[in-house]
């Protein structure tokens with residue numbers, strides 16, 4: 078597992094960065110807006126680029142047009158003793174829709190302007206697929222010898238849940254995507270804590286266990302007011318839901334994040350963190366000296382959350398409806414049971430309304446105590462001396478939950494810069510774009526990580 082410094086020092090990093098840019102531009106030009114997705118052509122681009130360097134794989138379609146690219150680079154030296162299972166470099170090819178009129182440039186033009194690559198997917202996440210592709214080509218061309226297989230897997234259909242992509246492949250073609258570890262989207266942003274820089278590595282996700290709250294009561298003519306209506310019942314349930322303060326729970330990734338960042342703070346903050354680890358409370362966490370974004374992130378990832386988003390009901394202005402329905406985006410921590418979660422929310426809103434589950438998805442975690450996590454930390458320390466890596470839990474979901482047998486870390490590092498705040502508004506927003514220097518940094522990181530972790 079020692080790094081092949083000889084190989085690494087011979088790498089032409091500028092060339093690697095240019096190749097990542099070229100692949101990103103090409104990938105953006107395939108309109109893979111999902112729905113409908115239409116990822117097959119982009120998947121063939123990935124496969125063809127791998128064939129150029131002598132690798133083989135396939136484009137697997139879950140349905141016509143819904144292709145995922147799967148490429149395997151067999152280990153040159155599988156190593157003695159127990160064979161090491163593959164490392165997967167992964168990402169998704171589909172993107173969310175655009176409001177064309179709101180864009181300054183063509184969202185599917187892949188333009189390179191003043192050091193930025195523009196287009197839908199520039200951040201989420203054709204950039205990472207492009208970087209992984211450029212790295213794989215570079216390593217194969219350089220004849221680097223690795224001790225485990227590398228998989229490059231570019232999935233279809235992440236943005237609508239992965240049913241036609243990652244989860245389909247896990248169900249039907251597990252032989253192609255089974256790996257010990259995967260590097261995926263969802264982490265890598267550098268954040269200051271105390272007097273140090275920490276790159277956050279996603280090592281867990283909450284699960285989407287969505288809820289529907291239905292209120293029913295007698296209907297009537299709206300010219301004659303009634304005391305008890307479906308509207309009244311739903312309104313009271315909404316207020317109770319809004320006023321609810323769910324219990325604060327520390328899952329392993331959050332606990333380990335707090336333990337990792339504590340030494341960067343002075344003694345009083347370190348003591349406050351120790352107290353939180355012993356007896357978690359939101360009051361104590363919110364009193365830590367954190368920026369607004371981090372506080373919001375921690376609030377979302379230290380509790381189960383139920384956020385109302387859609388109201389259905391009523392059909393005529395002069396009719397008191399017999400039923401009104403509220404859909405609630407429920408997100409539960411790893412360890413929370415969806416059925417228990419439903420019961421808990423029912424208890425909060427009271428029994429005048431009915432709570433049902435729209436989806437039952439559990440949260441997931443990958444233990445940060447692993448050789449790959451250590452290799453990520455060592456590689457970051459090499460590229461950004463003094464910086465550390467901290468695990469964290471994300472409130473959203475990625476394909477990680479669709480490949481449940483694989484230890485997935487979300488890590489595509491972006492060094493400290495004023496661009497972070499901008500990026501967070503561009504993902505799924507207008508004028509999505511990535512700075513070439515950030516793409517080059519992340520590409521170099523993946524190259525160094527693979528060499529360090531799998532170098533034979």
Ligand SMILES: [Zn+2]
Nearest residue numbers: 201202235262
């Ligand atoms: Zn994504």
